[in-house]
Amino acid sequence: MASAVKKFGILTSGGDAPGLNAAIRGVVRTAMDTFGMQAIGIEQGYRGLINGSARELHERDFSGILTRGGTILGTSREKPFKNPVPDPETGMTPVEKIKANYKKWGLDALVVLGGNGTNTTASMLADEGLNVIGLPKTIDNDLVETDITFGFHTAVSVATEAIDRIHTTAHSHNRIMVIEVMGHKAGWLGLYAGVAGGGDVVLLPEIPYDIHAIAEHVEKRRDMGKPFSIVVVAEGALSREEALLDKKTFKKQRAEMPYSIAYRVAHELEEITQLESRVTVLGYLQRGGIPVPYDRALATRFGTAAAHLLAEGNFGNMVAMQNNTVVPVPLKKICGKVKYVPRDDQMIIAAREVGTCLGE
Numbered sequence: 001m002a003s004a005v006k007k008f009g010i011l012t013s014g015g016d017a018p019g020l021n022a023a024i025r026g027v028v029r030t031a032m033d034t035f036g037m038q039a040i041g042i043e044q045g046y047r048g049l050i051n052g053s054a055r056e057l058h059e060r061d062f063s064g065i066l067t068r069g070g071t072i073l074g075t076s077r078e079k080p081f082k083n084p085v086p087d088p089e090t091g092m093t094p095v096e097k098i099k100a101n102y103k104k105w106g107l108d109a110l111v112v113l114g115g116n117g118t119n120t121t122a123s124m125l126a127d128e129g130l131n132v133i134g135l136p137k138t139i140d141n142d143l144v145e146t147d148i149t150f151g152f153h154t155a156v157s158v159a160t161e162a163i164d165r166i167h168t169t170a171h172s173h174n175r176i177m178v179i180e181v182m183g184h185k186a187g188w189l190g191l192y193a194g195v196a197g198g199g200d201v202v203l204l205p206e207i208p209y210d211i212h213a214i215a216e217h218v219e220k221r222r223d224m225g226k227p228f229s230i231v232v233v234a235e236g237a238l239s240r241e242e243a244l245l246d247k248k249t250f251k252k253q254r255a256e257m258p259y260s261i262a263y264r265v266a267h268e269l270e271e272i273t274q275l276e277s278r279v280t281v282l283g284y285l286q287r288g289g290i291p292v293p294y295d296r297a298l299a300t301r302f303g304t305a306a307a308h309l310l311a312e313g314n315f316g317n318m319v320a321m322q323n324n325t326v327v328p329v330p331l332k333k334i335c336g337k338v339k340y341v342p343r344d345d346q347m348i349i350a351a352r353e354v355g356t357c358l359g360e
């Protein structure tokens with residue numbers, strides 16, 4: 001079939017997530033098989049685009065990667081626009097190097113798979129004249145303009161399975177078990193895993209918590225004959241006192257805190273309730289491993305849709321899911337934004353209705 005693009009580059013950038021390889025497979029297989037395009041795999045995200053490390057991709061690169069975690073291209077958190085200092089050797093800034101490589105490789109377009117930062121950089125590269133298409137990847141599900149990002153459901157599954165396991169030991173020891181999940185800015189992962197895992201308390205960055213309200217909830221459970229509680233804490237959760245601080249002071253205080261938030265919540269709850277407490281930080285377990293079927297299928301839908309945008313020459317967009325339909329949204333609408341959990345979100349309402357304490 002005819003295509004506006006003959007040759008494109010593809011890269012994965014930002015935190016890795018299960019489903020990246022399924023998305024790469026969706027883009028490149030469709031582009032090659034349906035539209036006869038040639039694909040260049042750019043290594044380690046924007047770092048490879050700056051430094052010129054890339055390789056031609058062939059059919060053999062895609063067999064067996066649908067179910068593989070991570071990314072066959074590697075990734076980094078390189079931000080090309082952050083430090084526009086010319087390289088002393090070449091006299092070129094990172095963005096100038098990107099443009100030179102884009103031209104040297106004879107690219108007609110660039111496909112980037114990433115979260116907020118990646119798609120914001122993509123939007124800025126589009127402003128510099130590159131033909132760019134973005135795909136929405138992050139376990140945080142905190143990208144605006146899309147109902148869902150790939151990687152999120154796998155992380156929810158991993159976190160929920162962990163919470164299920166923690167329930168049994170909490171019950172056996174009559175303890176408060178505090179489980180820390182990822183999500184610095186937005187609490188979607190903590191909310192969904194907390195509800196799915198039956199968390200008694202779920203603390204999100206969007207709802208600053210009152211430690212005494214949490215303790216009261218835990219003590220009520222104990223008085224009802226349930227002297228154990230599951231407390232799910234997003235790594236970006238903060239207290240009401242911290243919410244009153246200016247951003248700079250809060251960031252400094254957090255940087256100086258010698259342990260992550262879950263340990264502080266556990267310690268404070270043990271002090272107030274005299275119930276033993278223990279902590280589990282799930283960390284990178286939520287970013288690793290095999291994507292769940294939902295994410296494999298979602299990433300494939302996003303990938304194939306991106307290949308069609310390439311063929312149509314419909315650049316400057318990110319493929320997004322809106323009302324169960326994949327649509328292109330302008331990268332400009334993604335730029336610099338974060339999708340926070342609204343206080344009236346239906347999942348927040350559902351959590352409250354089943355008696356979950358949200359720290360208030």
Ligand code: F6P
Nearest residue numbers: 015115138139140182183184287
């Ligand atoms: O953006 C995804 C994410 O996993 C966040 O949930 C987490 O806070 C962050 O990446 C960790 O970043 P890094 O992988 O650079 O340590």
